[in-house]
Amino acid sequence: MATDHLPVSGDFLNQRLAEKGLRFTSQRRHVYEVLLSRRDHPSAEEVFMQAKQSKPEISMATVYNSLDALVKCGVVRQVNVDRGATLYCSNMNKHAHFCCDDCGKVFDVNLKNSPRMPEVDVLGDFEVRSIDIALHGRCTGTCENCGRKEANG
Numbered sequence: 001m002a003t004d005h006l007p008v009s010g011d012f013l014n015q016r017l018a019e020k021g022l023r024f025t026s027q028r029r030h031v032y033e034v035l036l037s038r039r040d041h042p043s044a045e046e047v048f049m050q051a052k053q054s055k056p057e058i059s060m061a062t063v064y065n066s067l068d069a070l071v072k073c074g075v076v077r078q079v080n081v082d083r084g085a086t087l088y089c090s091n092m093n094k095h096a097h098f099c100c101d102d103c104g105k106v107f108d109v110n111l112k113n114s115p116r117m118p119e120v121d122v123l124g125d126f127e128v129r130s131i132d133i134a135l136h137g138r139c140t141g142t143c144e145n146c147g148r149k150e151a152n153g
């Protein structure tokens with residue numbers, strides 16, 4: 001089971017930003033709160049739409065800037081799926097991403113066993129530090145879109 005997100009703490013965010021020499025701002029905190037409230041990996045636009053609801057003065061540029069800062073200080077992760085916009089994930093627990101090829105949604109999944117570190121066969125020297133796994137398939141129950149598709153044939 002996925003564990004719940006950490007409660008939003010200004011101190012926590014402030015400290016993480018400070019470690020990277022980044023400034024704590026109420027906008028950055030707000031964008032972080034929006035991300036914490038969602039488990040569905042929103043795009044920057046979706047974050048902007050939601051952030052605007054309680055902070056109408058926030059601009060798209062500020063949202064991009066805040067997302068950038070949150071990724072840099074390691075409290076948010078970028079998720080890139082083959083096509084489409086960069087998505088954002090605030091779940092910093094170890095997990096993999098399941099991408100539905102039909103509706104494009106991305107879900108957090110826990111792996112029951114860790115995958116073996118693949119051997120790298122390329123020219124040059126590389127040190128593998130982590131593996132970023134994306135599983136592809138189709139969501140069969142959790143997604144309204146795909147459920148409907150199936151019902152219609």
Ligand SMILES: [Zn+2]
Pocket residue numbers: 041089090091095096097107108
């Ligand atoms: Zn995720």
Ligand SMILES: [Zn+2]
Pocket residue numbers: 100101102103104105138139143145146
């Ligand atoms: Zn789907």
